Amino acid sequence: MPTRANVASLALAALRSEGVRGRAMQAPYPRLRALLRAVGDAPYEADEARDVRFRLPDAQGKERWLRLDEIPLPPTTPAAWPRS
Numbered sequence: 001m002p003t004r005a006n007v008a009s010l011a012l013a014a015l016r017s018e019g020v021r022g023r024a025m026q027a028p029y030p031r032l033r034a035l036l037r038a039v040g041d042a043p044y045e046a047d048e049a050r051d052v053r054f055r056l057p058d059a060q061g062k063e064r065w066l067r068l069d070e071i072p073l074p075p076t077t078p079a080a081w082p083r084s
Contacts, residue, residue, distance in 0.1 A: 009052035009068045012036070013044055034077040035068070 015024040016036055025033055044054045045065070053065035059072045069080065 003051070005068050006046075006050070006052045009044065009054070012039060012068065013052075016041065031073070031078050031080065034073045035071065038071050038073060 039054050042054045042056050046052050051067055053067055056066050057063055
């Protein structure tokens with residue numbers, strides 16, 4: 001069964017496609033816009049644990065496969081739900 005993070009990752013991958021990304025960037029969701037900017041056109045794949053990961057620089061700038069919750073975002077980006 002897919003996890004919520006995997007479903008969100010696949011939705012993010014779909015929202016960055018041509019013809020959709022521009023409209024998604026206009027959505028009133030700052031975290032979505034920050035994730036779309038961070039992910040850009042980076043490749044994604046499922047790992048051996050079936051977690052969807054994007055190939056991006058980590059917080060130290062080293063390229064690696066990151067889960068959605070590991071992608072570095074600007075400090076002003078709202079927290080993921082549920083917010084504490």
